[in-house]
Amino acid sequence: MKILKEIQLQLKGNKKLTLLLKYATGLILFGVLLVVVLFSLVYFEVFGKLPNKEELTSIINEEASLIYSSDEVIIGKLFAENRTNVRLEQIPNHLKEALIATEDKRFYSHNGYDGQSYARVFFRSILLQDASGGGGSTITQQLIKNLYGRQYHGFLSMPINKIKELIIASRMEKLYSKDEILLLYLNSVPFGENNFGVESAANRFFNKSVSELHIEESAVLVGMLKANTYYNPRLNPENAKKRRNTVLQLMNSEAYLSNKVTDSLQKLPITLNYKNLDVNATAGYFTYQMKKKAVEIVKKINDSTNTSYNLETDGLKIHTTLNYDIQKIAEKSAKEQLIIKQQQLDKELASNRLKNRWLKKQQFTEDDKQNRTIQLFDWDSTKTITGNKIDSLWYYDKMLNASVLITNPKNGAVISWVGGNNFNTLPFDMVLSHRQIASAFKPFLYATALENGISPCDYFENEEKTYPEYDNWKPKNADHSSTPDKKVAMWYALIKSMNIPSVNLYFKLEKEWLIDTCEKLLFPEITDDTPSIALGTLDLSLFEATRAYGAFTNNGEMNDLYMISKITDKEGNIIYESEAQKAKRVFTKESAQTLTTILQQAVEQGTGASIRNRYKIKNPLASKTGTAQDYTNAWFMAYTPNIVLGTWVGTSKNDVHFTSGNGSGSSLALPIVANILKEIENTPELKEKYLSSFDIPEKISSSIDCPPYREKGIKGFFNRLFGKKKGE
CATH class of the missing domain: 1.10.3810.10 (Biosynthetic peptidoglycan transglycosylase-like)
Structure with missing residues (x-):
């Protein structure tokens, strides 16, 4: 009996096992069938087209276009x-x-x-x-x-x-x-x-x-x-x-x-040399502007050659005019100067309570006053504070910004372009921003005078005067000096940036002459007919000013500025190469050389003298400072035969600014150019390429060989008669 029961139990167990195996087999077969069906449906493209042989053999990965400096450093990429x-x-x-x-x-x-x-x-x-x-x-x-x-x-x-x-x-x-x-x-x-x-x-x-x-x-x-x-x-x-x-x-x-x-x-540590061109972009402002030019160039190529080059996918190589070493020098110089000057401005603002006056001009909501976590630009990193929108606006409104533009006047090549403090956080480009040019405009006024027969040794009144026809306007010299008993030589008035003689010079010219000069220099249209234009009330961009100063050192001819020297495809075949442009004649060679002779004296004994005395720059140089009313904009322009350096410094809206000489062009902007020049002088390769002496004939150099002042009346007549020397 026991044996029968054991056999029966085994049979029952085998039946369950057999049934389980049948179910498992069926499930596996169903799964296999399902996979086969699914595979067939995919294979026969029920769920979408599959790439064929032709498509697979023509795979070309999209590739970023690389942007190179003139010294073959990758400074950016354009990519999808x-x-x-x-x-x-x-x-x-x-x-x-x-x-x-x-x-x-x-x-x-x-x-x-x-x-x-x-x-x-x-x-x-x-x-x-x-x-x-x-x-x-x-x-x-x-x-x-x-x-x-x-x-x-x-x-x-x-x-x-x-x-x-x-x-x-x-x-x-x-x-x-x-x-x-x-x-x-x-x-x-x-x-x-x-x-x-x-x-x-x-x-x-x-x-x-x-x-x-x-x-x-x-x-x-x-x-x-x-x-x-x-x-x-x-x-x-x-x-x-x-x-x-x-x-x-x-x-x-x-x-x-x-x-x-x-x-x-x-056992080795991970040693990175992280370089993100998107975040830590040297020349970020430059590459942004350059991309717009590259888009235009590539479109013309495609239209004229029936090609389809794509800047973001075709791995093109864009070779630019920018010098990477000078770009780094310019960025460093601007940064170091602004850090120092920002501390001075902050102290000045704290003492004169300008923030309270600023607050009264603003309109804020209650939400603007609520505290929150705010990220703000800082020179070394983004800093986080607990504050409100008002704090953020004040922080940026009082922030000093600088732009630097360096060009080759002989061909218009852009050597360095610093559009602001940081492209990623502050992308607005100050090189293109129009600001009051101040006394940096005066060389254009004086060059116009030279063009129309006025000599650097002509003398002008330097006595304060009120002009009733212009709302009792009474121009003053920056240092509030005047010489009622003496006239001042034109060359000396320019190197000292005197306002009163400049206004008198303006009245001696036909207004159309100055307008014609500004049109040739491609400046914005002059709509203001007041004589204050002589003192630089015109709004110019650093781009326009630097391009125009190039005419002084290029014997009166102005080149338009360009950024791209050539573009190649990814195999290295040239698809675009910039052609030598025809410079535009703005001034005669003699006028340009005479103006340069005068501006060289601005470095030796005028408003740019600290570039020699303090910064010990040795190379021959011509320069001009500019300080707008109330110290809202500071300018410094300088040049040699092979390079023009322009810089502007100020706040973004001009609402907040220095109220002392710390905000002048010589104090705020000049040091940036001075430190750039110092680095160039200390780098043999750069010095040889960009710093050289002016080749000005002795006849023109001696054209300013006359005393800075001339006394009026009988005494002045006898002094001239008996040969009073220059500088006495």
Whole structure:
């Protein structure tokens, strides 16, 4: 009886097992059928078109266009995706080995998909829920995902996209060699921070080309592929180091590295040389303006040659006129001067209670007065404060800004362009902003006089006078001096920037003469008919002023300014090259040289003398300062035969400003140019290129050989008669 019962129990158990096996088999067959059906639907493009052979063989990764300085430094990029493609021979073996060991160790043996990886994913990742089991995508499949993305198909999105990638990957493996697939992958893979391709990543994190990477650096970049942000070596250095060491260990497991090398590399710290042209952009203002010019140029090329070049995708090389070394010098000089002067302005504002007067002019809501966390621009980093909108507005309204423009007067090339304090946080370009030009305008008035027969040794009244016809206007010299008993020589009035003689000179000229000069210099239209124009009430941009000063040192001819010297395609073929432009005659050669002779004296004994006395600049130089009314705008313009340097300093709206001589052109703007010139003088290559002596004939140099003052009346007559010397 016992034996019968045991047999019956076994039969019942076998029936349950058999039934279970039937259900399992049926489920597996159903699953296989479902996969086959789903595969067939994807294959026959029910869920969207698959790329054909022609499309796969014509894959061209979009590539950023690079912007080069004249000394071959990359200063910017133009891109839809920040990518710079590299050739196969540029990729070091250790980078390929790190990638294969980490992402697809059977890369060279499979046909685009890896059955073993699928099995591992199914059993470890799906059945056993082991997150460390890894993914099943090969490098080829990851490439497909990078190139074509993934589409949404509801709850079937994942299997459909995986099947698509499998099919496309197997097709691609028939068309490309393994190394070609590696190259496509490395040129397209994302590294975060809107950065695509290993060349861009190498430049971003290590400031070097991919061919220069060390083994441990390659491991850092490959490690980032698992999670761009989490393993970003700048944002999360500890995570990045652990991941790098994992990659190195995987390379060791695949026999790419010995135990000794692996151990030594894992002990190394991660040393970055981070360079983000988007955030820390040297010449950010320049590249922004240059891009607008490049767009125009490329459009003309496409229209005239029936081509379709794209600045953001075609990897063009844009070679500019900017000198990287001088650009860095200019930015540094402006920054150092503004930090010093901002402290002086803040002290002055605290003592004269200007903030209270400023507050009365503003209109704020109650919400503006609510405190919150605010990020503000600071020279070294963005600083965070607890304050309200009023605090933020006051901070920026009282902030000093500087712009610097340096050009080559012989051809109009822009050598340096500093549009403000920081392009990313303060993008408004002060080089193009129109501000009251002040006394920096006077050389144009005096050059007009020279053009129309007035001599530098002609004398003008220097006595204060009221003009009833102009609302009792009474111009004064900046130092409030006057010489009722003496007249002043024209050359001396200019180097000392005297207002009273300048107004008298204006009245001696025909107004149309000055208007004609301004039109030739491409200045804004003069609509003000008051004589205050002689003192610089016209609003000019630094761009317009610097271009115009170029005519003085270029023998009276003015070149328009340009930024792009040539553009090549990614193979290096020239598609655009700037042509030598025809300079525009504004002044006669004699007038320009005479004006330059006078402005050289402004450096020796006039308003620009501190450039010699304090800053010890030795090179021959001509210059002119400018200080607008109430110290709202400070200017300094200087030039040699080969370079024109212009700078403006002020606040963004002119509502807040110095109320003392600290805000004058000689105090606020001149030091920026002086420090730039000092650096150029101390750099032999730059000195030889940009600093040289003026070649002015003795006849013109001696044209200002007359006393600065001439006494009126009988005494003056006898002094002239008996030859009173210059300077007495």
